[in-house]
Amino acid sequence: MSKPYLSVENLTQQFPDGQGGTLTVFENANFGIEKGEFVVILGHSGCGKSTIMNILAGLAEPTSGVVKMDGFAVSGPSLDRGVVFQNYSLLPWLSALRNVQFGVKARHRDWSPAKVLEHSRMFLAKVGLEGDVIHRKPSQLSGGMRQRVSIARAFANHPKLLLLDEPFGALDALTRGTIQEELLKIWSGTEQTVFMITHDIDEAILLADRILLMTNGPFARVAESVDITIPRPRTRTEIVDHPNYYAIRNHLVQFLGRRSKELAGQKVEGPQRPETVRIARESAPEPEPDANPRLRAVNS
Amino acid sequence: MASQLSLNQRAAILSIVLLVVGLLIWEAAIPAQKAAEELTEYERLTGGGAPKAGIPPPSDVLAKAWEQLSNPFYDAGPNDKGIGIQIGYSLFRVLSGYFLAALVAIPLGFLIGMSPVAYRALNPFIQVLRPISPLAWMPLALFVIQDSQLSAIFVIFICSIWPMLLNTAFGVAGVRQDWVNVARTHELGHLKTAFTVILPAAAPTIVTGMRISIGIAWLVIVAAEMLVGGTGIGYYVWNEWNNLDLTSVIFSILMIGIVGMVLDAAFAALQRTIAYAE
Structure with a gap:
């Protein structure tokens, strides 16, 4: 079996718990991401999603285990792994355009300023930012526009792996919807491998090829890998009509609402791999006498 | 009528009114010297006619300012130089001391800000000095x-x-x-990260x-020049005091x-150009 493009092997993270002991966030986590795949990780707060993200970005060191990309173990941050942070992380003293140029210059140190400028403008245009607005400072932009700039900065660098850390978490629902579609637009047509954290189930289904589900911590596990069997291109309004949509959504809601808690805190020996779940219905779902009520709200 | 003026315009008018009123009160508060012919013979004999050293009225100060500022760079020997020359000496001292300090303080501050060890090691010295x-x-x-x-x-x-x-x-630490x-x-x-x-x-x-x-440097230079003497605005103040x-x-x-x-104001302008909003 060939190794996936990005493989996370036996990743363990422990922190001192402040009372002399250690707190194990997750242990022996194993999963992989294929090249060009869009993978979303879903889980409750505190399950260690952000820790995994920081390790993948190289901003944090795991207690043990390795992350291999393209066959090489990663250590430290790198331009090959671009990050979009939840709080945008734009440099506030630079204009939107200069923030993107900052990234492009770092990536392509041999490019002429004119080429850097042209490349930066092109990627800002791809997220719908053109004209005077690109000369504004981040403080003069709305949250949605700031995150667009941040996405443009990340995509302009063509990283081998793009990490999105709850990129839309701070945005209102309507803005979130438009930017999700913009992200899909800029992503499709690239062979960009993306790993994203979110809390939002609908966002995950809209964007992902595959969703990794994490149980609650401590001893959190990446328990399941759910294939999103809805063909692309997807739009928010159309995917809800797809026969698989509610089945997948239901599965995710059940997991986050109930099973993530049931599976929490169980220390399991040996390497952990997510179990692959594939929900595919070819026709519209029959009204079934299912024990699981549909569309149940998550009460956590 | 007043509402048609901007806030700044109204403030400027009030400033000018305050200045004029203040100067008038000052002028009025200085008792006029009696003219010599009004003195009795006795007063004249006891030297009452000699001008007394008193706080001068603002009109005299303005006349002095006009005289000094119309020829600020004259040099008539060690004890008689124009105000421009004196201020020039002071500014030269302030700016050279200040830029030497900046050359030391900013790189050292960077180091202290980036390294908690350096911060803790140097902190006792800083706190004492x-x-x-x-x-x-x-x-x-x-x-x-x-x-x-040089001192x-x-x-x-x-x-x-x-x-x-x-x-x-x-x-830097923040x-x-x-x-x-x-x-x-x-x-x-x-x-590159630093810059x-x-x-x-x-x-x-x-x-x-x-x-x-x-x-602080501008506050201190006046006192320092009163001590070291020779040139500078601080020396000038002290010299004129000695001249009464x-x-x-x-x-x-x-x-x-x-x-x-x-x-x-120069530093305030610099501050505005590099300020950013988060």
């Missing part, structure tokens, strides 16, 4: 340096170093980790320290204030 009045260094400086000019510059150096050092360290992470994920080297991320992020705090420093020329004393006090204001 900082509260020392800069003039207390004067005897030691005169003894070691053996030159009053004055040293005093400026030592008084302006602390606000810059502490503000730089504080600003740079948001997110921005440092942006630099790290873009594989910027240490030097393209940490310096602009900490710049407003650093310039605030520089602005405090220039204010209070008109010149008041005029030079005003000039000290105006130059201080200009220095501060």
Whole structure:
């Protein structure tokens, strides 16, 4: 079996718990991401999603285990792994355009300023930012526009792996919807491998090829890998009509609402791999006498 | 009518009114010298006719200012130089001491801000040296340096170093980790991170320290020049006091204030250009 493009092997993270002991966030986590795949990780707060993200970005060191990309173990941050942070992380003293140029210059140190400028403008245009607005400072932009700039900065660098850390978490629902579609637009047509954290189930289904589900911590596990069997291109309004949509959504809601808690805190020996779940219905779902009520709200 | 004027215009009018009223009260409060012919013979014999040294009225000060400012750079020997020359000497001392201090304080502040070990190691020294009045260094400086000019510059150096050092360290240590992470994920080297991320992020705090420093330096130069003598606006004030020329004393006090204001305004302008909103 060939190794996936990005493989996370036996990743363990422990922190001192402040009372002399250690707190194990997750242990022996194993999963992989294929090249060009869009993978979303879903889980409750505190399950260690952000820790995994920081390790993948190289901003944090795991207690043990390795992350291999393209066959090489990663250590430290790198331009090959671009990050979009939840709080945008734009440099506030630079204009939107200069923030993107900052990234492009770092990536392509041999490019002429004119080429850097042209490349930066092109990627800002791809997220719908053109004209005077690109000369504004981040403080003069709305949250949605700031995150667009941040996405443009990340995509302009063509990283081998793009990490999105709850990129839309701070945005209102309507803005979130438009930017999700913009992200899909800029992503499709690239062979960009993306790993994203979110809390939002609908966002995950809209964007992902595959969703990794994490149980609650401590001893959190990446328990399941759910294939999103809805063909692309997807739009928010159309995917809800797809026969698989509610089945997948239901599965995710059940997991986050109930099973993530049931599976929490169980220390399991040996390497952990997510179990692959594939929900595919070819026709519209029959009204079934299912024990699981549909569309149940998550009460956590 | 008043509502048609902007806030600034109304404030400017009020300022001018306050100035005029203040000057009139000052003028009126100075008792006029009695004219010589009104004196009795006895008064004339006992010297009552000689002009008494008193606080001069503002009209005299204005006349003096006009006289001095119309020829600010004359040089008629060691005790009689124009106000422009004197201020020039003071500014030269302040700026040379100040820039030497900046050359030391900003890189050192960077180091202290980036390294918790350096911060803790240097902190006791800073805390002991900082509260020392800069003039207390004067005897030691005169003894070691053996030159009053350089000693004055040293005093400026030592008084302006602390606000810059502490503000730089504080600003650098407080740079948001997110921005440092942006630099790290873009594989910027240490030097590049320092200049393209940490310096602009900490710049407003650093310039605030520089602005405090220039204010202190200008306060201290007057006292230092009174001690070392020879040239400078501080020496000028003291020299005119010895001449009992209070008109010149008041005029030079005003000039000290105006130059201080200009220095501060220059740094305020610098502060505005590098300020950013988060």
